[in-house]
Amino acid sequence: MSKKVEVYILAGFLGSGKTTLLTQMLQQEQAENRKVAVVMNELGKVSIDSDSIPDETPLSELFDGCICCTIQEKLESTMQGLLLDKDLDAIYIETTGAAHPIEVLDTVLSPIFANKFSEARIITLLDVLRWKDRDNLSIQVKQLIREQVKHADMLILNKTDLVSESEVSNIVFELQSINPHASTLLTTYAKIPENSWKRTKQIEKGSHSSAHVKDSLHLKTFVYQFSNKIDLDEFEDWLRNLPDSVYRIKGYLTFDHSNSIYLFQYSYGTPLYLKELVKVPLNLVIIGENLDVELLKEQLQSLDKNKQ
Numbered sequence: 001m002s003k004k005v006e007v008y009i010l011a012g013f014l015g016s017g018k019t020t021l022l023t024q025m026l027q028q029e030q031a032e033n034r035k036v037a038v039v040m041n042e043l044g045k046v047s048i049d050s051d052s053i054p055d056e057t058p059l060s061e062l063f064d065g066c067i068c069c070t071i072q073e074k075l076e077s078t079m080q081g082l083l084l085d086k087d088l089d090a091i092y093i094e095t096t097g098a099a100h101p102i103e104v105l106d107t108v109l110s111p112i113f114a115n116k117f118s119e120a121r122i123i124t125l126l127d128v129l130r131w132k133d134r135d136n137l138s139i140q141v142k143q144l145i146r147e148q149v150k151h152a153d154m155l156i157l158n159k160t161d162l163v164s165e166s167e168v169s170n171i172v173f174e175l176q177s178i179n180p181h182a183s184t185l186l187t188t189y190a191k192i193p194e195n196s197w198k199r200t201k202q203i204e205k206g207s208h209s210s211a212h213v214k215d216s217l218h219l220k221t222f223v224y225q226f227s228n229k230i231d232l233d234e235f236e237d238w239l240r241n242l243p244d245s246v247y248r249i250k251g252y253l254t255f256d257h258s259n260s261i262y263l264f265q266y267s268y269g270t271p272l273y274l275k276e277l278v279k280v281p282l283n284l285v286i287i288g289e290n291l292d293v294e295l296l297k298e299q300l301q302s303l304d305k306n307k308q
């Protein structure tokens with residue numbers, strides 16, 4: 001009989017640190033010469049995160065929807081395909097920030113995979129600053145984050161650099177009352193001890209309320225492709241005036257002041273620019289609730305065409 005494959009489901013709201021964590025996990029797996037595959041699911045058609053996966057890792061990307069509702073069947077067939085590799089040790093599934101982890105787990109536990117997987121663990125990341133300010137979130141998003149916390153086998157409270165120590169203690173207390181069973185870690189940049197996620201105990205899963213993209217969350221993705229260099233100040237003015245319901249922006253930009261391309265990341269009010277070494281299309285992916293796509297398009301076009 002072929003060996004059983006471990007499955008790790010990385011859950012957590014948009015921008016909580018899943019890709020940051022996955023990158024470290026893959027480095028560790030590589031150092032141990034284990035063979036792993038990654039399944040990534042992004043809302044929207046443009047993948048930014050897959051750039052962070054080492055070239056030799058088999059990668060399946062599921063676009064245009066959220067694993068748990070629109071492309072569950074596709075996930076099933078992707079997993080079947082991955083299992084053809086008899087040497088595979090583990091599969092990592094990075095869910096979109098809008099996925100309900102239990103519904104992803106349900107797919108993994110489908111009868112067609114009986115005895116193929118040794119374990120499937122849910123690792124939930126939480127942006128502690130976003131949690132502290134959760135009153136600014138819509139009821140649906142709050143509910144989704146609670147569900148992601150409630151069903152975690154391992155709970156990683158990330159971005160602790162952005163809140164005070166006493167706030168961290170309060171947050172730990174609040175989260176442990178939602179999920180007293182998960183092993184809980186406090187991190188910055190999702191740095192967790194070597195292999196700690198493999199030692200996590202699996203917790204029996206109770207019922208869950210459904211809070212995902214399809215029925216209650218009106219998350220939309222909008223992709224804009226820039227043709228020109230833009231002005232950094234104008235761009236940051238635009239960012240500052242975005243509604244709170246824009247949860248996440250990722251993409252590539254070029255600015256007047258430089259000849260480089262920048263990877264731009266924005267999550268809960270914090271922008272980050274990193275120089276990109278390869279030439280990539282200048283796509284910007286915007287994710288939020290009830291996005292006014294026409295308005296965003298108009299605003300971005302105006303940033304874009306002000307330049308020669």
Ligand SMILES: Nc1nc2c(ncn2[C@@H]2O[C@H](COP(=O)(O)OP(=O)(O)OP(=O)(O)O)[C@@H](O)[C@H]2O)c(=O)[nH]1
Pocket residue numbers: 012013014015016017018019020021049096097158159160161162187188189190248265266267272
């Ligand atoms: N200040 C701070 N920033 C962090 C920390 N961890 C991650 N980030 C930043 O937060 C942003 C989002 O991190 P990702 O790892 O891409 O988050 P994600 O959950 O994969 O995001 P989605 O794919 O949109 O769901 C990036 O700019 C990270 O560099 C942290 O502990 N502290």
